[in-house]
Amino acid sequence: MKIKSRLELLAPAGNLVKMKTALAYGADAVYLGIPEFSLRVRINDFDLAGITQAINYAHSLKKKVYVTVNIFAHEKHIKLLPVYLKKLAKVRPDGIILSDPGVLELVKKYLPKIAIHLSTQANCTNGAAVKFWYRQGVRRIILAREVALKEIKEIHQTCPKMELEYFVHGAMCMAYSGRCFLSQDMVGRSANLGDCVQPCRWKYEVFIKPHGHSEVLELVEEPHGSYLLNSKDLCLLEYLPELIKAGITSFKIEGRAKSVYYLANIIGIYRSALDNNRKIPELVPELNTKVTHRGYTAGFLLGVKAAQNAKDSHNTPDWEFCGQVIRSDQKGILLQVHNTIKAGDELEIILPVYDIIKFRAEKMVDFKSGREITEAHGGGDGQKIYLNLTTKKFVPALTVLRRKIK
Numbered sequence: 001m002k003i004k005s006r007l008e009l010l011a012p013a014g015n016l017v018k019m020k021t022a023l024a025y026g027a028d029a030v031y032l033g034i035p036e037f038s039l040r041v042r043i044n045d046f047d048l049a050g051i052t053q054a055i056n057y058a059h060s061l062k063k064k065v066y067v068t069v070n071i072f073a074h075e076k077h078i079k080l081l082p083v084y085l086k087k088l089a090k091v092r093p094d095g096i097i098l099s100d101p102g103v104l105e106l107v108k109k110y111l112p113k114i115a116i117h118l119s120t121q122a123n124c125t126n127g128a129a130v131k132f133w134y135r136q137g138v139r140r141i142i143l144a145r146e147v148a149l150k151e152i153k154e155i156h157q158t159c160p161k162m163e164l165e166y167f168v169h170g171a172m173c174m175a176y177s178g179r180c181f182l183s184q185d186m187v188g189r190s191a192n193l194g195d196c197v198q199p200c201r202w203k204y205e206v207f208i209k210p211h212g213h214s215e216v217l218e219l220v221e222e223p224h225g226s227y228l229l230n231s232k233d234l235c236l237l238e239y240l241p242e243l244i245k246a247g248i249t250s251f252k253i254e255g256r257a258k259s260v261y262y263l264a265n266i267i268g269i270y271r272s273a274l275d276n277n278r279k280i281p282e283l284v285p286e287l288n289t290k291v292t293h294r295g296y297t298a299g300f301l302l303g304v305k306a307a308q309n310a311k312d313s314h315n316t317p318d319w320e321f322c323g324q325v326i327r328s329d330q331k332g333i334l335l336q337v338h339n340t341i342k343a344g345d346e347l348e349i350i351l352p353v354y355d356i357i358k359f360r361a362e363k364m365v366d367f368k369s370g371r372e373i374t375e376a377h378g379g380g381d382g383q384k385i386y387l388n389l390t391t392k393k394f395v396p397a398l399t400v401l402r403r404k405i406k
Contacts (some may be wrong), residue, residue, distance in 0.1 A: 007249060007274050010066070010165065011267050012256040015045035017398075019054050021260040021324075023063055024398045026271025026353045030058065031097060032256070033068035037077065037084065048084070052091045064094035069107065070119035073100045085110035095140070108137055115139050120167065125151070127158025134162050141165065142252065145172065145234070148303040149246055156247025164247050168240070169266055170254020172231040172299060235287060235296035238280055240273055261321030261338075264400040265291045268354035277353060286354075289318045290402065322347065322403040323382070328395040332388045334367060335401065338378040341385070346404040349395060357395075363388040 011027035013019035019030050032038070032054060034046050046054070055065045067088060071077060081103065088096075089111045096107050099119035107116060117140040118124055118133050125144050133141060140163035143152065147166075156164060236243065240251070251274070253266055269286055272278045287296070293315055322345075323335040333349075341347070341361055349357040366373050367384035376385045389395070 007244065007251065009267065009271055009274060010250050010252045011263060012170075012253060012258070013046075013054065014256040014258075016050060016054060016057075018256075018258075018260055018263055020057065021398050021400070022263050022267055023058060023061055024352050024396065025264045025267040026275075027063070027253075027267050029064035029066060029094065029250075030054070031066045031068055031252075033070075033097075034084075037071050037073075037081065038068040048087055048091075051088070051093070055091050055093055066095040066097050066117060067093040068097045068119070069103055070097050070099045070121050071103075072121070073103050078102055078106070081106050082110060089114070097142070101136075104136060104138070117142060117165070120144055127155045130155055130159045130162050134159055139163060140250070142167075146300045149239070149242055149301050150303065152243070152246040152248065160247075163249055165250035165252055166236075166243060166248045167234060167254055168236040168243070168251045169270065170234055170258075171294075172234050172297070230294060232295040232297040233293045234299045235293075236298060236301060237270065237273060237283060237287065239298065239301060240270075240280070259321060260324060260398075261400050261402065262291055264350055264352075265354075268350060268352060271352075272354040275353065283354070292317055316406075318404060318406050319348070319402040320405050321400060322378075323385075323401045325349075325395055325397055325399040325401070326384065327397055328389075328399075331390075332386055333395055333399075335385050335387050336381075337376045337383045337385055339403065340378065341376045341387075341403060343374040348402050348404075349389075350400050350402065351393060351395065352399070355393070357389075357391055357393060359389060359391075361387060 008028045009026060010029050010031060011022035013022055013030040013032040019032065022030050032046055032051065034048065034051065038046075051065075051067060058065045069081070069085075073081070085106055093114060095115040095117050096111060097117045097119050098104055098107060099121040104116065107114070116138045118138045120142040122133075123144045123146075124130060124133065124141050125147050130141055141155075142165040143155070145167055147155070152164065152166070234254070243251070251270065253263075253270065255262060255266070265286070269283045273280050273283055287293070295315065320339055322339045322341050323337045326334040326336055328334070341364070343361055343364060345361045347359055347361055349359070351357065364373050364376055365371065365386040366376070367386055373385070376383050
């Protein structure tokens with residue numbers, strides 16, 4: 001099946017650099033929010049000024065910004081939200097993502113002209129619920145990850161006016177659509193208020209006391225413990241044609257806490273697939289070997305149990321992120337170094353949209369001193385270097401580079 005061009009690819013944005021990188025690599029829209037109301041307290045640099053800047057930047061590129069207000073609100077949040085929503089109305093985001101009916105009423109009051117999207121946290125799993133939310137003013141449903149492909153088709157047929165969005169790539173929570181209480185119970189940080197410490201990714205040692213025996217026995221899968229709650233990552237790249245047929249029009253990437261390197265790779269690959277730039281089977285190996293992941297699963301899409309990765313926390317990719325381009329000219333690139341680069345290293349430039357330039361690091365010049373060097377380092381703000389490169393292709397700012405490590 002030929003995929004229809006310019007279906008919406010929706011990317012996460014944990015800060016302005018990540019947002020700009022996501023848009024540069026082909027995202028049509030980004031989702032973001034301030035820590036207090038957006039289910040991302042940690043690794044989230046946005047405040048209202050940052051959101052304003054993000055919206056202005058995206059709109060200058062004719063792209064969209066959806067603001068998340070998807071916490072499960074308590075009374076203290078309901079009291080604070082009107083002030084925030086009034087300010088948000090002035091900067092005009094393209095949509096508000098929410099999950100709480102009380103928040104929905106406030107958004108309709110203070111942002112009456114802004115599209116309302118229902119968060120996956122609301123666990124919308126059937127057509128009757130979709131019709132209910134449509135009557136409440138919701139115009140897009142981010143379907144729960146637990147909704148199977150067959151059900152997506154039925155939901156779309158039940159309420160064809162509703163836009164349907166679906167997560168296609170990223171981390172999976174072991175709880176039902178993210179409604180987890182482990183973090184709150186174990187360390188006092190609520191996942192439902194955006195402060196999850198991800199206990200599902202921890203290593204565990206499990207002990208049992210068999211009936212009739214006084215001795216406690218340890219169950220061991222490997223010497224350091226078991227990742228018994230650790231879901232594999234969702235990857236639906238190979239199912240994009242089926243999702244389009246079923247009625248999905250927005251394809252969502254998870255990962256507001258992920259790096260710019262991760263975003264560039266994942267967004268570039270999915271954009272390339274959606275625009276038919278490269279065949280999907282050609283792109284699958286890139287996901288397997290060039291980014292960190294926990295193994296891949298189709299989740300609940302096919303109506304079967306999602307796969308777990310109980311043996312380890314993640315894979316070890318063959319490549320690592322080494323830098324991001326500041327600017328380029330006909331002779332080379334000015335690079336912000338993120339991980340060590342040595343003369344002779346095998347490098348790849350990942351151009352938007354997922355076009356690869358392969359070369360070796362040869363002449364490297366430290367930008368500050370002007371001296372030729374044989375090794376450059378990341379850390380802190382990262383060393384700036386000028387790297388010789390001969391190519392007819394334009395290398396824009398924000399382009400990421402990777403280094404082969406095995």
